[in-house]
Amino acid sequence: MTAHTTPETNIPRHRVLAKVSHPNAGNYADILTPDALLFLADLERRFGPQRKILIQNREFNQERYDDGEMPTQPLETQHIRNSQWEVAPCPEALMDRRVEITGPVDRKMMINALNSGAKMFMADFEDASSPTFDNMMSGQQNMHDYARDSLTLTTEKKSYALNEETATMLVRPRGWHLEERHITVDGNPMSASLCDFGLHIFHNGKKLADNGKGPFFYLPKIEDYREARLWNDVFNFSQAVLDIPNGTIKSTVLIETLPAAFQMEEILYVLKNHITGLNCGRWDYIFSYIKTLRAHPEYLLPERAQVGMDRGFLSAYAERLVQTCHRRRAHAMGGMAAQIPVKGDEAANDAAFEKVRQDKLREAKLGHDGTWVAHPALVPVAMEVFDEVMPAKHQIHKKRQNRNISDAAMLTPHTGTVTEAGVRTNINVGIRYIAAWLCGRGAVPIHNLMEDAATAEISRTQIWQWLRHGARVEMEGGFQETMTDRLYQRLLVEERNAIRDEIGADAFNEGRFPEASELFDATATASVLPEFLTLSAYDILEK
Incomplete structure (x- = not known):
């Protein structure tokens, strides 16, 4: 492309344009114009x-x-x-x-x-x-x-x-x-x-x-x-x-x-x-x-x-x-x-x-x-x-x-409880959303709510916080357990398997659920809480 200006703009003449590297760039010639x-x-x-x-x-x-x-x-x-x-x-x-x-x-x-x-x-x-x-x-x-x-x-x-x-x-x-x-x-x-x-x-x-x-x-x-x-x-x-x-x-x-x-x-x-x-x-x-x-x-x-x-x-x-x-x-x-x-x-x-x-x-x-x-x-x-x-x-x-x-x-925190169902919901929703995001969809209906990236961020940071500070989890059997890596990993595997059983193995793999599970797990259990889930997800988005 040759640098030039149009009569209706005052854009300075630079010899170097922003460079577009995506193979589909030609489909957007009306948008990615030289000016x-x-x-x-x-x-x-x-x-x-x-x-x-x-x-x-x-x-x-x-x-x-x-x-x-x-x-x-x-x-x-x-x-x-x-x-x-x-x-x-x-x-x-x-x-x-x-x-x-x-x-x-x-x-x-x-x-x-x-x-x-x-x-x-x-x-x-x-x-x-x-x-x-x-x-x-x-x-x-x-x-x-x-x-x-x-x-x-x-x-x-x-x-x-x-x-x-x-x-x-x-x-x-x-x-x-x-x-x-x-x-x-x-x-x-x-x-x-x-x-x-x-x-x-x-x-x-x-x-x-x-x-x-x-x-x-x-x-x-x-x-x-x-x-x-x-x-x-x-x-x-x-x-x-x-x-x-x-x-x-x-x-x-x-x-x-x-x-x-x-x-x-x-x-x-x-x-x-x-x-x-x-x-x-x-x-x-x-x-x-x-x-x-x-x-x-x-x-x-x-x-x-x-x-x-x-x-x-x-x-x-x-x-x-x-x-x-x-x-x-x-x-x-x-x-x-x-x-x-x-x-x-x-x-x-x-x-x-x-x-x-x-x-x-x-x-x-x-x-x-x-x-x-x-x-x-x-x-x-x-x-x-x-x-x-x-x-x-x-x-x-x-x-x-x-x-x-x-x-x-x-700064006053809410009081309340952490339940097994709540932990499972965070894992389930987080994986479902990330999988959809990796497939190119950012607004996703999950469990009768329209979710966006903030949902996955809350889901994985809550898991991280509960693990880091040993939250007490009210289990379905009526007893309490401390949130540990062992408890979390068990629930992660169960929720991941439940999604796979629900949609089938082929849809699970083609829908990028394995990658989503790995990414959710990595960002929810990192020693230092990652700033944004989407930064890591972007690295694998179009691979």
């Missing part, structure tokens, strides 16, 4: 080195937490917390966010989600997508077509097209910790975050801005306000180069790591021209809580089903998020309802819908300005709750009696 690759290379050269420093800082911070220093609000930013300021005004397209639906960047799922009746749709390149090259690039093609009103699909059974009125789309790129190995700059894999963001903003940013439809983003896995500030730098640069008015890009930051929960005001502040709200990313937040406090037995959690939003550190974090956002005139978004319709069991289906209803009622009454669901059938349930409690477009200006949420409350 787009120049833009990606410029993003990586300008911002990649700082990203690597920030990722290294995460390791240093974890060492401090392991040594007993707890996450807290930074002293150096006290002036931000104590001063008067607000985020920039919210555009009309993002004003009413009462129900948002999320899902992978699969074409059919995107069309269905945009047509679901939800106010917003988050197209997820991250936890709900397995990052095969084809998944990521076809997702970019879908974004390209959406921005040009040509997102359609025809199959043998049905044709899909967008309704006249659709949800507003936000895009979640992959997190700062991930890389895209099939696109390199100066011989090194580029940041997956910059890759996902860069291709979308380059091809679609100006069109979306001209139509008042974006570009809007969800930012995942941030651990520090400096990481948010790096995103702000990326936004400023991209808008200048692509002739998009400064401040047009709007983001919502997922507060899904424990350290970030102590820096919510700082994150809003450094992004204040480019942010409209924060979101309670509850499942990843549980994972981060375990990972951050991994060295300390006093923060041992019970099984996942007993770690609810109504108490403990989750309740404190949700309440502080609402208070923080509304103080700074930003949206406070609620978390995910993972339930999906239960076919063939009316009682179970009614129970699932009622559970969603009660969860959304809790969020609306707490003060959230909107919430997430994972399935189109749950949109009306959540919408009905928020319509009743929140007749206006949001609750930002509603007067409330706020409690003081202490840092100690933000």
Whole structure:
């Protein structure tokens, strides 16, 4: 390819483009254009080195937490917390966010989600997508077509097209910790975050801005306000180069790591021209809580089903998020309802819908300005709750009696039990999800819940925590056992064999369950808890 520029961009002339090495790259010629690759290379050269420093800082911070220093609000930013300021005004397209639906960047799922009746749709390149090259690039093609009103699909059974009125789309790129190995700059894999963001903003940013439809983003896995500030730098640069008015890009930051929960005001502040709200990313937040406090037995959690939003550190974090956002005139978004319709069991289906209803009622009454669901059938349930409690477009200006949420409350663990059934569920769900992920599917229905990568992360880190600190397990026979390697290995073998017996040996092997079992075991029993399961999984994803 020869480096060149187009008249409508101000991209500097570099002789070296980002290099694409995947054999299917030719299928995405409209996306991987020379100018787009120049833009990606410029993003990586300008911002990649700082990203690597920030990722290294995460390791240093974890060492401090392991040594007993707890996450807290930074002293150096006290002036931000104590001063008067607000985020920039919210555009009309993002004003009413009462129900948002999320899902992978699969074409059919995107069309269905945009047509679901939800106010917003988050197209997820991250936890709900397995990052095969084809998944990521076809997702970019879908974004390209959406921005040009040509997102359609025809199959043998049905044709899909967008309704006249659709949800507003936000895009979640992959997190700062991930890389895209099939696109390199100066011989090194580029940041997956910059890759996902860069291709979308380059091809679609100006069109979306001209139509008042974006570009809007969800930012995942941030651990520090400096990481948010790096995103702000990326936004400023991209808008200048692509002739998009400064401040047009709007983001919502997922507060899904424990350290970030102590820096919510700082994150809003450094992004204040480019942010409209924060979101309670509850499942990843549980994972981060375990990972951050991994060295300390006093923060041992019970099984996942007993770690609810109504108490403990989750309740404190949700309440502080609402208070923080509304103080700074930003949206406070609620978390995910993972339930999906239960076919063939009316009682179970009614129970699932009622559970969603009660969860959304809790969020609306707490003060959230909107919430997430994972399935189109749950949109009306959540919408009905928020319509009743929140007749206006949001609750930002509603007067409330706020409690003081202490840092100690933000760390309070849930009380409860660890049962044999809970251990088995973690093993079973973890293996099933990883196998699906290795086969290219990131949003997976398992046991009547729509699961994403956060599920597998919680499952394996809970096993690790219970093993590390010798949790007491209530066994099915009515007695207790200490969680040991021997007990865990027995349950692992039994659950793995049960899956194989259920689906058959051929499907077990072809579905990559052996690799999934090995990977789950390795990350759940490592001497040092691996940071992210997906980093190890990515190494074998397309082998």
